Amino acid sequence: MAVPLLSVADLQVGFATQRGLLRAVDGVSFDLAEGQTLGIVGESGSGKSVTAKTLMNLLPSYARVDGSVTFDGRDVRAMATEGERHFWGVEMTMVFQDPMTSLNPVKKVGEQIAESLRVHLKRSRKEARDEACDLLQQVGIPEPKKRLTQYPHELSGGLRQRVVIAMALACSPRLLIADEPTTALDVTVQKHILDLLDELREERGMAMILITHDLGVVKGRADQIMVMYAGRTMEQADTATLFSEMRHPYTEALLETIPRIDMASHTRLVPIPGNPPDAVDLGPGCPFAQRCRYCSAACLVDQPGLDQHGDGHACACHSPVGTEAGAAAHVSNLETGVTPAGLDMGTFTAAVGETA
Amino acid sequence: MDAPVQTDPAEQFGAVVARRLGPGFWIAASWIILIVAAAALAPWLPIADPNETGVGGRMDGPGWSNWFGTDNNGRDMFARTIWGARVSLIVGFFSVLLGICIGGTLGMIAGYFRGFVDRVISFSVFVLLAYPGLVLALLIVGLAGQTLPIVAMTLGILAIAPIARLSRATTLAYSEREFVAAARVLGATDRRIMIRELLPNVLIPMGALTLLGMAITIVAEGGLAFLGLSVEEGFSWGKMIVLGSSPRTLREGPWVAMFPIGAMFLTVLALNFAGDRLREYFDVRELGIGAG
Amino acid sequence: MAGSGSIQMRDSDDVVLRVENLVMEFPAGLKQVVHAVSDVSFDVCRGETLGIVGESGCGKSTTARALVQLPRPTSGTVTLDPGTDSRVELTDLEGEALRSVRPRVQMIFQDPISSLNPRRRVKDIVGEGLAIWCDEHPDVDVDARVDEVLSAVGLDPVVAASRRPHEFSGGQCQRISIARALAIDPEILICDEPVSALDVSVQAQILNILEEMKERFGLTLVFISHDLSVVRNVSDRVVVMYLGKVCEIGNSDALFSEPAHPYTRVLLASAPEPSTVVDASESAIGDEIPSPINPPSGCRFRTRCPRATELCASQEPVMEEMGPDHFVACHFPSTP
Numbered sequence: 008m009a010v011p012l013l014s015v016a017d018l019q020v021g022f023a024t025q026r027g028l029l030r031a032v033d034g035v036s037f038d039l040a041e042g043q044t045l046g047i048v049g050e051s052g053s054g055k056s057v058t059a060k061t062l063m064n065l066l067p068s069y070a071r072v073d074g075s076v077t078f079d080g081r082d083v084r085a086m087a088t089e090g091e092r093h094f095w096g097v098e099m100t101m102v103f104q105d106p107m108t109s110l111n112p113v114k115k116v117g118e119q120i121a122e123s124l125r126v127h128l129k130r131s132r133k134e135a136r137d138e139a140c141d142l143l144q145q146v147g148i149p150e151p152k153k154r155l156t157q158y159p160h161e162l163s164g165g166l167r168q169r170v171v172i173a174m175a176l177a178c179s180p181r182l183l184i185a186d187e188p189t190t191a192l193d194v195t196v197q198k199h200i201l202d203l204l205d206e207l208r209e210e211r212g213m214a215m216i217l218i219t220h221d222l223g224v225v226k227g228r229a230d231q232i233m234v235m236y237a238g239r240t241m242e243q244a245d246t247a248t249l250f251s252e253m254r255h256p257y258t259e260a261l262l263e264t265i266p267r268i269d270m271a272s273h274t275r276l277v278p279i280p281g282n283p284p285d286a287v288d289l290g291p292g293c294p295f296a297q298r299c300r301y302c303s304a305a306c307l308v309d310q311p312g313l314d315q316h317g318d319g320h321a322c323a324c325h326s327p328v329g330t331e332a333g334a335a336a337h338v339s340n341l342e343t344g345v346t347p348a349g350l351d352m353g354t355f356t357a358a359v360g361e362t363a
Numbered sequence: 364m365d366a367p368v369q370t371d372p373a374e375q376f377g378a379v380v381a382r383r384l385g386p387g388f389w390i391a392a393s394w395i396i397l398i399v400a401a402a403a404l405a406p407w408l409p410i411a412d413p414n415e416t417g418v419g420g421r422m423d424g425p426g427w428s429n430w431f432g433t434d435n436n437g438r439d440m441f442a443r444t445i446w447g448a449r450v451s452l453i454v455g456f457f458s459v460l461l462g463i464c465i466g467g468t469l470g471m472i473a474g475y476f477r478g479f480v481d482r483v484i485s486f487s488v489f490v491l492l493a494y495p496g497l498v499l500a501l502l503i504v505g506l507a508g509q510t511l512p513i514v515a516m517t518l519g520i521l522a523i524a525p526i527a528r529l530s531r532a533t534t535l536a537y538s539e540r541e542f543v544a545a546a547r548v549l550g551a552t553d554r555r556i557m558i559r560e561l562l563p564n565v566l567i568p569m570g571a572l573t574l575l576g577m578a579i580t581i582v583a584e585g586g587l588a589f590l591g592l593s594v595e596e597g598f599s600w601g602k603m604i605v606l607g608s609s610p611r612t613l614r615e616g617p618w619v620a621m622f623p624i625g626a627m628f629l630t631v632l633a634l635n636f637a638g639d640r641l642r643e644y645f646d647v648r649e650l651g652i653g654a655g
Numbered sequence: 656m657a658g659s660g661s662i663q664m665r666d667s668d669d670v671v672l673r674v675e676n677l678v679m680e681f682p683a684g685l686k687q688v689v690h691a692v693s694d695v696s697f698d699v700c701r702g703e704t705l706g707i708v709g710e711s712g713c714g715k716s717t718t719a720r721a722l723v724q725l726p727r728p729t730s731g732t733v734t735l736d737p738g739t740d741s742r743v744e745l746t747d748l749e750g751e752a753l754r755s756v757r758p759r760v761q762m763i764f765q766d767p768i769s770s771l772n773p774r775r776r777v778k779d780i781v782g783e784g785l786a787i788w789c790d791e792h793p794d795v796d797v798d799a800r801v802d803e804v805l806s807a808v809g810l811d812p813v814v815a816a817s818r819r820p821h822e823f824s825g826g827q828c829q830r831i832s833i834a835r836a837l838a839i840d841p842e843i844l845i846c847d848e849p850v851s852a853l854d855v856s857v858q859a860q861i862l863n864i865l866e867e868m869k870e871r872f873g874l875t876l877v878f879i880s881h882d883l884s885v886v887r888n889v890s891d892r893v894v895v896m897y898l899g900k901v902c903e904i905g906n907s908d909a910l911f912s913e914p915a916h917p918y919t920r921v922l923l924a925s926a927p928e929p930s931t932v933v934d935a936s937e938s939a940i941g942d943e944i945p946s947p948i949n950p951p952s953g954c955r956f957r958t959r960c961p962r963a964t965e966l967c968a969s970q971e972p973v974m975e976e977m978g979p980d981h982f983v984a985c986h987f988p989s990t991p
Contacts (some may be wrong), residue, residue: 050854165942193710194881196942198925220855223927264859266888268923268930272907273866274888276859282824283854298856541764542772542780545832548723549784549839550757559783563774 011038012214013062013182018074020057020066020238028071029287031057033238035074036313037231041181044208044215046225046246048261049235052283055218058235059184062216063101078182097127100175102204104187106167109174110159116143116170117155123177142173147203165196169203176207183208184216189224201228222261226250231319234258237284237294240313244320254322254329256301280354293325300355301326302346303336388640391633395574398630402448411439413446413598422616432618434607443603444622450511450599451627454584455577457515462522462576463569469523470530471565475538475557484527491524500587509595514587518580529572533565567645574638578631585627600627661696662974663904663982668738669700671875672722672760672843677731679717679899689947691717692728693899698737699843699892704869704876706890706907708883708922712944714899715879719847722877723762724753735759735842758788761836765848767828771820777831778816781805784839804834807871808864826857833864837872844869845877850885862889883922883930887911892980895919898955899947901974905981915977915988918956937961954986962987 020032032054039045049055060066062076064087076083078099086094103109111119120142121135130138136155143151146169159167168188175183185204189197205228208215217225225232225246232249234242234257242255253259263277281298293299296306305325313321326336340346344353401408411418411429419433426432431440473484503517537543538561546556585601587593593602600623607613607620661675679692692714699705707715721728724745733745735756743756764770771780778801779786785797802812808830820828829849836844846865850858862885869876880886886893893910895903895918903916912932914920923930924938940959945951953971957963964986972984978991 050856163943193944194883195710195921195925195938195940197927198938199942221927226928261855265855266859266862266884267928268884268887268911268926269932270884270888272887272890272911275866276862276888278859278863279856280860282826282857540772541766541770544720544725545762545764545770545835546783547725548757548760548762549787549835550754551783551787552754555787559775560772564772567774 010040012041012079013039014075014077015058015062016075016077018058018061018076019072020054020061021071022069023071024287026287030238030289031070031286032061034313035233035235035238035240037233037240037243039182039214039216039231041214042208042212043230044205044217044228046229046232047216047218047235048220048222048225048232049218050220050283052237052286053235054238054286055235056186057238059101059186059216059218062184063099064095065101093127096123097178098180099182099184100178100180101184101186102168102171102175102188105191106164106171107159109171110167112159114158115155116157116159116162120155120170120174120177123174127178138177139173142177143170145176145207146170146173147199148173164192165200168192168196168200172200172203172207176211179211180213182214182216184218186218187220188217190220221265222258223265223267234261237286237289239294240321240323241295242320242322242324243313244322248317248320252316252320252329254316254320254327255324256299256326256328256333257295259328260298277355280350293323297348297350299348300340300346300350300352301328301333301336302340302348302350303332304347307347384640384644388637391637391640394629394633395637398448398626399452401445402452405442405445405449408445410442410445413438413442415439422612422619424616425618431622432616434619435612435616440619440622443598444600444626447598447600447603447623448626448630450594450597451581451584451601451630452577453511454515454518454594454599455581457512458518458522458580459573459576461516461519462526463573465519466523466526467530467565467569470527470532471534471557471561473527474531474534475553475561477535481531485531488524488527491520496521497586497590500592501590504587504592509592511594511597514584514592514594518583518587521583522576522580526569526572526576529568530565533568534561537561537564568642571638571642571645574634574641578634578638581627581631581634600624662976663901664696664698665700666738667700670698670737671701671735672699672877673732673734673737674698674718674722675732675734677718677721677733678729679714679721680729683948687948690899690950691947692721693950695731695896695899695901697894697901697904699875699877701875702869702873703891704878704889706886706893707877707879707896708881708886708893709896710881710944712898712947713896714947715881715896716847718896719762719845719877719879722845723757723760724748758784758839759841760843760845761839761841762845762847763829763832763836763849765851767825767832767852768820770832771828773820776817776819777805777810777823778812780820780831781834781838783835788839800838801834804837805831807837807868808834809860810834824857825853826860829853829861830864833861833868837868840872841874843875843877845879847879848881849878851880851882858885865889883911883926895922898945898950900955901984902956903981903983903985904974905977905983906979909978909981913978913981913989913991915981915983915990916956916985917960917962917987917989920989921959954984 016036018032018035022029022031035058037045047055061072117136117139120139124130124135124138140151140155143154148154148166148169189200192200217229219225229246231245233240234255236257241257260279264279266276279298284294292307292309293311296302303326311323311325313323316322326332340352345351417437418439419429419437421435421437423429423433429439429441431444433439469484473481500517504513507513543556543560546560584593584599585604588599588601588605593599603623604620612619675696677692677695681689681691683689695718707718709715722733728746735743735745781804782797782801785795785800805812805815810830850861853861868874878886878889887907890907893905893907894901895916897918902918903910914923914933920933920937921940924933924935929935940961945958951958953969954967957967966986972986974982974984977983977988
């Protein structure tokens with residue numbers, strides 16, 4: 008791997024609540040090289056969006072952040088305290104889930120794109136306008152000249168997201184973070200937006216972080232994938248390895264639980280029993296232990312570290328899938344009928360799986 | 364760029380904090396309880412008769428014998444301030460109660476049924492709002508007499524329109540919720556939906572409004588007093604302020620006006636503050652954000 | 656695409672729900688009208704799961720609401736048990752008569768939090784239907800029935816009954832919604848995007864519960880979703896809708912293995928992991944969905960359709976049979 012553009016080491020983000028410290032992100036580390044895509048996969052509350060917001064310096068002031076974030080040799084967290092203005096929105100930008108939250112409803116699309124060009128790159132009014140027009144063309148918006156003078160509400164959801172992408176690209180960023188960029192869009196438009204992001208990344212050689220809840224979305228697009236759960240990294244690998252040599256039970260469970268379009272009707276889905284844990288009160292063990300069929304006694308008391316399984320493949324599990332430890336734990340759980348966490352193994356085949 | 368709407372722990376955290384009422388609320392609530400208790404127990408409290416003249420000298424300043432001083436008839440201002448609270452609070456409470464019973468019901472009916480019913484009720488509310496409140500008050504009190512029930516009713520009628528608007532807006536918002544649709548699918552009657560599903564949700568902002576509304580009507584009653592339209596028998600804080608605010612009295616014994624003004628000020632402040640905190644507190648709960 | 660015609664309708668005693676020529680229009684000010692659902696017809700047999708799939712704005716949720724007369728459709732009929740003596744035309748009923756048949760068709764909604772009254776306890780929410788109809792069924796033990804359905808959906812009645820909705824997660828709230836609908840023993844359960852708002856790790860639980868409840872309580876399901884893979888998983892028969900019209904209707908396996916309508920093929924190619932029966936390039940269509948206020952003439956899909964010709968603009972295609980239990984409304988359908 009080349010020298011990383013972005014390097015995150017042992018990132019911790021916590022929020023003080025009345026019930027105790029909420030660990031939204033707990034010990035996340037990754038490197039991202041220029042031109043590469045990192046897919047972060049997780050459910051709501053997994054810490055994937057908080058990670059992105061930390062990188063973008065968008066967290067509220069009461070958040071407690073620890074760990075290091077380095078972008079091209081510069082300390083990103085130090086830049087935040089020093090009030091560096093021409094970094095976020097210029098070298099590192101972000102595209103959010105709902106395009107309407109990123110667009111000002113009472114300003115014309117053209118003005119909004121031109122604004123960041125004029126603020127950050129000191130372009131003249133006319134230059135900015137021409138560049139905005141170019142950008143709209145690049146993100147595949149038909150009749151860009153006409154669109155410049157329209158307001159966001161006059162555009163469809165897909166076009167709005169394209170405008171947001173154009174805004175994010177205005178200052179030629181080196182890293183683009185896309186947080187669920189298609190979740191709010193129609194199915195037939197989603198793929199277009201994802202393809203567009205991929206093309207633009209390739210053309211411009213920028214790095215991208217693609218955040219999603221769907222492993223299928225990152226499968227063909229990301230170079231590396233990081234699976235998060237309850238603020239922690241569960242598994243991290245390059246995409247091919249992750250899908251061919253899946254190690255973490257959570258990753259496996261996610262893949263099995265989501266219906267695929269080519270499955271025959273009424274294929275029984277393997278449910279993941281229970282609910283995501285409460286991030287305030289995680290307890291000592293693995294956060295997934297309560298829902299895991301490979302759970303062993305150690306999982307309940309000892310938080311597994313991120314072990315290496317071959318080149319760049321890391322997995323935080325005491326009994327990983329496809330290893331002897333994993334097989335042994337599974338067999339033993341099947342024999343006793345319950346996991347050490349008290350989960351009935353029957354729930355993985357029965358429809359009604361609930362432990363709460 | 365704004366942060367997107369998400370159910371991340373960071374957002375949930377905001378909800379956790381907002382669920383505290385805070386010490387300010389409890390201070391305000393204590394003051395309200397103190398005033399209400401004093402007013403309710405006034406006949407049994409070891410205080411002077413508020414109408415007895417010559418308890419002290421004329422225009423005695425505040426002191427040990429008369430804590431709040433005396434007025435120009437030598438009546439004890441401390442006793443009068445407590446007795447004055449009775450009328451002010453009764454007027455405040457019952458006028459808001461009337462406003463909520465009528466305005467709240469009308470608003471719910473308008474918000475739930477919409478269409479023609481809504482247009483009729485909303486139009487009546489607009490008419491009521493457009494009609495000058497003072498003129499209405501002059502009319503009613505002038506014709507019906509300056510008794511306590513009439514004054515409370517007058518202010519209650521003035522409260523109907525704003526309360527109906529709030530009730531209608533809240534009902535409209537909740538009618539959109541899917542639990543109302545679910546109840547209709549189950550076969551619930553309109554009456555049942557309004558009472559079982561909507562009322563408990565509409566009552567919460569109404570409850571907070573009761574306190575805010577009392578604050579407004581207590582001040583409004585003071586306004587009526589200046590027009591000579593407050594209760595004829597007995598006296599309220601408003602009437603006391605009027606009595607104490609002639610230029611001569613203000614010059615020679617400012618405390619005659621100051622103590623009822625202070626009592627009204629603190630009470631209105633406390634009611635506003637407590638009502639506002641309650642409203643915030645319940646707004647969060649109503650979103651149904653629970654951890655996990 | 657415009658699924659006019661009625662060739663897809665079946666003539667069986669087993670049909671429990673028949674929807675004919677359903678039209679739903681809403682005023683949009685300035686004498687304009689939103690054509691949310693235009694001339695949609697389909698039927699559902701006893702014990703079957705009918706999936707309705709399409710993008711936002713295709714009218715699938717409006718159709719679902721029209722089935723329970725919320726609000727009453729502009730025109731068209733919705734009939735329960737059409738082939739039997741107990742035939743009831745919902746669209747004809749008013750007031751008490753409509754209310755009295757309501758328990759037969761129940762519904763669960765997308766937003767698990769908005770579906771439950773935040774101020775009521777779970778046992779009151781689930782028992783509400785029984786409480787409404789207690790005069791008609793005085794012998795029903797409400798508490799026992801509430802416990803039964805709560806256990807059926809996998810919640811412990813002892814723990815859950817006295818709590819309020821905000822103490823539960825999204826998935827658990829959806830279980831409570833299902834329990835509420837099942838408590839009064841409906842024949843038909845309409846599910847409007849029941850898993851769309853849930854975490855991915857919880858979706859399968861809810862889908863499996865729906866399957867199990869269907870078997871245990873002898874339900875017929877109408878399942879609405881924008882997610883093709885979910886619809887395929889739960890459905891026996893599928894309706895594909897676009898801009899208020901039916902494009903394609905058919906047996907789930909036939910429709911997904913030999914999609915005939917160009918729009919169905921686009922949907923299949925647009926999934927995160929596209930179906931293997933279509934080419935990935937088939938997802939390349941325009942992003943602009945026309946306004947339902949002023950829908951295109953002829954076939955409503957023609958403005959985005961790669962196969963559109965002048966014929967499609969001038970003439971609305973009629974439902975035609977493509978194979979056994981497989982119908983499509985297109986002038987140029989794909990043939991296997």
